[in-house]
Amino acid sequence: MKPWIYFDNAATSRHKPAGVYEAIEKFFREINCNPGRGAYSLALEAGRHILEARSLLAKFFNVPKPNQVIFTANITQALNTAIKGLLRPGDHVLTTGMEHNAVARPLTWMRDNCGIEFDAVPCSKEGLLEPGDVIKFARRNTKLLVSTHASNVTGTIIPITELGLIAKEREWFFVIDAAQTAGVLPVDFQAANADVLAFTGHKHLLGPMGTGGFCISLRAAEHAYPLVTGGTGSISDREYQPDFLPDKFESGTSNAPGIAGLAAGVNHLIQIGLEKIRAHELELTGYFRLGLEQIGAITVYGPGKPELATGTISINIAQRDNADLSFQLDDQFGIMTRPGLHCAPWAHQTISTFPGGTLRFSLGIYNTKDEIDFALKALKALRQT
Amino acid sequence: MKPWIYFDNAATSRHKPAGVYEAIEKFFREINCNPGRGAYSLALEAGRHILEARSLLAKFFNVPKPNQVIFTANITQALNTAIKGLLRPGDHVLTTGMEHNAVARPLTWMRDNCGIEFDAVPCSKEGLLEPGDVIKFARRNTKLLVSTHASNVTGTIIPITELGLIAKEREWFFVIDAAQTAGVLPVDFQAANADVLAFTGHKHLLGPMGTGGFCISLRAAEHAYPLVTGGTGSISDREYQPDFLPDKFESGTSNAPGIAGLAAGVNHLIQIGLEKIRAHELELTGYFRLGLEQIGAITVYGPGKPELATGTISINIAQRDNADLSFQLDDQFGIMTRPGLHCAPWAHQTISTFPGGTLRFSLGIYNTKDEIDFALKALKALRQT
Numbered sequence: 075m076k077p078w079i080y081f082d083n084a085a086t087s088r089h090k091p092a093g094v095y096e097a098i099e100k101f102f103r104e105i106n107c108n109p110g111r112g113a114y115s116l117a118l119e120a121g122r123h124i125l126e127a128r129s130l131l132a133k134f135f136n137v138p139k140p141n142q143v144i145f146t147a148n149i150t151q152a153l154n155t156a157i158k159g160l161l162r163p164g165d166h167v168l169t170t171g172m173e174h175n176a177v178a179r180p181l182t183w184m185r186d187n188c189g190i191e192f193d194a195v196p197c198s199k200e201g202l203l204e205p206g207d208v209i210k211f212a213r214r215n216t217k218l219l220v221s222t223h224a225s226n227v228t229g230t231i232i233p234i235t236e237l238g239l240i241a242k243e244r245e246w247f248f249v250i251d252a253a254q255t256a257g258v259l260p261v262d263f264q265a266a267n268a269d270v271l272a273f274t275g276h277k278h279l280l281g282p283m284g285t286g287g288f289c290i291s292l293r294a295a296e297h298a299y300p301l302v303t304g305g306t307g308s309i310s311d312r313e314y315q316p317d318f319l320p321d322k323f324e325s326g327t328s329n330a331p332g333i334a335g336l337a338a339g340v341n342h343l344i345q346i347g348l349e350k351i352r353a354h355e356l357e358l359t360g361y362f363r364l365g366l367e368q369i370g371a372i373t374v375y376g377p378g379k380p381e382l383a384t385g386t387i388s389i390n391i392a393q394r395d396n397a398d399l400s401f402q403l404d405d406q407f408g409i410m411t412r413p414g415l416h417c418a419p420w421a422h423q424t425i426s427t428f429p430g431g432t433l434r435f436s437l438g439i440y441n442t443k444d445e446i447d448f449a450l451k452a453l454k455a456l457r458q459t
Numbered sequence: 460m461k462p463w464i465y466f467d468n469a470a471t472s473r474h475k476p477a478g479v480y481e482a483i484e485k486f487f488r489e490i491n492c493n494p495g496r497g498a499y500s501l502a503l504e505a506g507r508h509i510l511e512a513r514s515l516l517a518k519f520f521n522v523p524k525p526n527q528v529i530f531t532a533n534i535t536q537a538l539n540t541a542i543k544g545l546l547r548p549g550d551h552v553l554t555t556g557m558e559h560n561a562v563a564r565p566l567t568w569m570r571d572n573c574g575i576e577f578d579a580v581p582c583s584k585e586g587l588l589e590p591g592d593v594i595k596f597a598r599r600n601t602k603l604l605v606s607t608h609a610s611n612v613t614g615t616i617i618p619i620t621e622l623g624l625i626a627k628e629r630e631w632f633f634v635i636d637a638a639q640t641a642g643v644l645p646v647d648f649q650a651a652n653a654d655v656l657a658f659t660g661h662k663h664l665l666g667p668m669g670t671g672g673f674c675i676s677l678r679a680a681e682h683a684y685p686l687v688t689g690g691t692g693s694i695s696d697r698e699y700q701p702d703f704l705p706d707k708f709e710s711g712t713s714n715a716p717g718i719a720g721l722a723a724g725v726n727h728l729i730q731i732g733l734e735k736i737r738a739h740e741l742e743l744t745g746y747f748r749l750g751l752e753q754i755g756a757i758t759v760y761g762p763g764k765p766e767l768a769t770g771t772i773s774i775n776i777a778q779r780d781n782a783d784l785s786f787q788l789d790d791q792f793g794i795m796t797r798p799g800l801h802c803a804p805w806a807h808q809t810i811s812t813f814p815g816g817t818l819r820f821s822l823g824i825y826n827t828k829d830e831i832d833f834a835l836k837a838l839k840a841l842r843q844t
Contacts, residue, residue, distance in 0.1 A: 078501075080492075082492065082493070082496075082497050082499070082502070085492070085493040085496045085497060085502075085712075086491070086492065086493040086712060088491045088492055088501075089491075090487070090491075095484070095487055098483075099480070099484070102475070102480060102667070106471070106473045106474075106475075106668075107465075107467065107470070107471065107473055107795070108467070108470040108471040108668070111467075111470045111797060111802075112467050112470060112785070112795060112796070112797040113782065113785060113786060113789075113797075113798065114467070114785065114786075114788075114789035114795040114796070114797075115789055115790075116463075116473075116795060117467070117470075117795070117797075146532070147531070147532030147536070147669070147711070147714065148711035148712045148713075149711065150687060150689035150690060150710045150711025150712075151532070151536075151687050151710075151711060153689065154686070154687045154688065154689065154710075174689075174690060175689050175690040175691075175695070175698060176689035176690050176710070176711065177689075178698040179688040179689050179690075179698055179699065179700050179710070180688050180689065181698075182688075182698045182699060183688045183700060187684070274712070276712060282487070282714075282716055283491075283493070283712050283713065283714055283715045283716060283717075284532075284669045284670075284712075284713070284714025284715070284716065284717050285669075286711075286712075299572070301539070301686060301687070302535060302536050302539045302686070303539065303564040303565050303567075303568045304535035304538065304539065304559075304560050304561035304562075304564050304565065304802075305535060305559060305560040305561050305564075305802030306560075306802070307802065310560070310799060310800035310801065310802050310803070310804060310816075311800055311804050311813070311814045312804060313560060313563040313564055313566075313567045313804055313805065314564065314567060315564050315568060325535045325536075325539075325561070325564070326532070326533035326534065326535025326536060326561065326671075327470075327471060327533045327535075327659070327661060327668050327669075328533075328668065328669070329532065329667075329668055329669025329714060329717065330668045330669070331667055331668060331669065332668075332669050332714065332717065397498065400497070400498060400499065401498060401499075403499075404498075404499035404500055405500075410492070410497060410499040410501060410502070411497070411499070412496060412497040412498075412499075413498065414695060415695035415696055416695065417496075417689075417690030417691070417692065417695050418695070419695060419696050419697060419698055420698065428696070429696045431695075
């Protein structure tokens with residue numbers, strides 16, 4: 075029987091702490107009322123769950139107030155809300171050459187349909203961004219800087235603190251895509267001078283799919299249009315969207331059981347401690363990279379030093395198709411990886427793997443050295459076939 | 460100990476069939492991979508779950524093809540996608556005086572910010588719409604007719620088949636908000652000549668909160684802009700949103716476990732049969748209305764005949780504040796209801812209960828005659844206090 079080794083944590087974390095399932099089940103069995111709608115005790119209890127999750131995430135990301143944490147269906151919706159909500163015709167945006175399509179597609183959409191312009195600041199072949207380069211592309215009408223915190227292709231970390239200072243000095247809005255870092259690296263909303271910090275719930279935060287959101291500064295919250303308008307359970311006498319937080323950006327019924335699960339995931343991370351999680355990731359990544367070098371004829375992308383990246387590693391084996399390799403790893407060895415372009419054509423252009431892509435291994439909290447050993451053996455065997 | 464009687468099914472269905480929880484747990488434990496991203500067997504298995512749910516809902520709503528079913532976080536996002544995506548500056552919209560804020564707020568937003576106009580066709584005090592009245596408000600630039608299928612305040616059913624014919628004849632797009640009917644009344648996408656049929660997963664379809672979506676005609680799919688753009692796992696070599704279904708309207712990671720639960724809920728409904736569900740609802744509603752009349756001094760809103768409405772009943776007791784009544788029902792009797800305006804100021808204006816609102820009892824598949832008896836006794840007691 076195959077061992078089912080999961081190396082696709084950049085897509086979603088497959089294994090969750092027991093507490094996550096328990097929190098979801100408990101919500102279903104004991105509450106399962108619509109939060110923020112009725113005023114009966116179980117509806118209030120449901121609302122309390124959401125508020126607790128909001129407070130927890132505010133603390134986790136160092137956001138001044140819980141109502142600055144907004145829940146969405148996923149981080150793509152969060153980034154769309156920020157990008158489409160903050161921009162007006164004539165605005166110019168700066169971004170990086172390592173963005174995911176969750177940033178690239180809204181920007182391209184806005185350029186083609188809503189009269190905005192943008193420049194993607196080039197990164198090195200390792201995916202590294204020189205913060206000073208951003209200034210070279212600044213224009214008088216630059217209004218927004220949007221950057222991933224770490225690439226979903228190579229794991230390369232972008233220096234968001236430096237970017238935040240550049241944005242602050244120029245009074246640009248600063249939006250961070252923390253899809254690949256929240257739950258592994260410390261992500262500090264205030265220290266980064268962020269206006270929007272978009273997060274996904276189901277990756278390294280260990281919550282279920284169907285959760286995500288963003289933290290927002292008061293000045294961004296005031297300026298941004300909501301993407302979705304509708305019932306909020308508040309000021310129901312008016313057909314106008316409320317202008318206060320979080321209601322301005324949260325319409326319709328929340329994924330309340332999912333949010334209960336997300337809170338349990340984040341609590342689990344806090345209990346373990348991000349330092350320990352990061353140390354585990356660095357150890358495995360370093361070990362994996364070393365093993366890959368020893369096999370030979372394998373190109374490993376991203377920065378050579380593990381501390382400059384997350385636990386996501388992209389490779390190619392000379393003369394081999396990465397989709398076929400991914401298939402063989404799954405079929406013969408039960409090892410789950412993701413080949414291709416990873417919804418990030420810009421990043422692959424940057425690292426010169428476009429359009430063929432790479433074979434991606436993305437590690438998570440539950441991966442072990444034994445699994446790395448097994449994967450290395452499998453790659454060795456496949457390289458020789 | 461209080462019995463916990465739940466009469467807030469118009470907000471969400473609190474009790475779900477066992478199969479719903481089982482499907483979610485099974486997905487979590489056995490699959491829990493990101494659908495439509497990787498190509499390993501468990502990712503494909505996750506994708507198969509989503510496709511099966513799509514096929515099931517296509518069959519349930521009589522939609523030509525599964526890819527015309529789009530999943531969203533909730534019905535509010537579905538209605539926003541339809542309304543904001545289909546309209547262009549200068550367009551005129553027709554809607555009804557019974558709409559929820561999930562329709563009223565996007566329309567108001569578009570009027571104030573995007574140069575559209577709209578008219579809400581007045582309904583009677585019972586919430587009934589005379590289809591012919593719609594034509595009186597038509598303009599040369601009318602492009603869209605959007606209507607609820609049944610009011611979330613009075614349960615009043617709107618004749619969507621007649622509206623669909625009117626829209627078809629004039630080549631307007633026709634959007635239906637089936638939040639209150641999907642799972643109780645037959646909702647036939649093709650028979651209604653609908654362009655968009657928006658549904659919620661967690662009300663009468665018995666799925667979990669965090670699910671919803673819409674069915675879309677090919678002509679509407681071609682014309683509508685997507686609200687959210689980003690990673691779709693498809694044509695990843697391009698920073699442009701795919702133009703094919705369902706990807707055009709589905710970006711970012713789906714609520715895959717929730718969708719598995721939704722499919723189980725819909726399968727349960729199919730097994731019981733909508734006719735039986737509707738008969739149960741009609742029986743309880745008729746019985747409840749009769750009991751309310753017998754108590755006296757209670758105003759019951761909506762049409763007198765139960766067959767003209769769903770199982771949602773709004774009342775007021777003379778001289779009594781409905782918020783206080785709702786509190787007492789919960790506190791003293793464990794009966795969950797929702798007072799106020801129900802995110803539907805227009806509907807309350809129509810039935811002349813604005814801004815005080817009503818006390819709403821919304822029945823569901825699991826309510827019983829005994830529960831109605833208990834509620835009637837409680838109301839009688841409260842009326843006299």
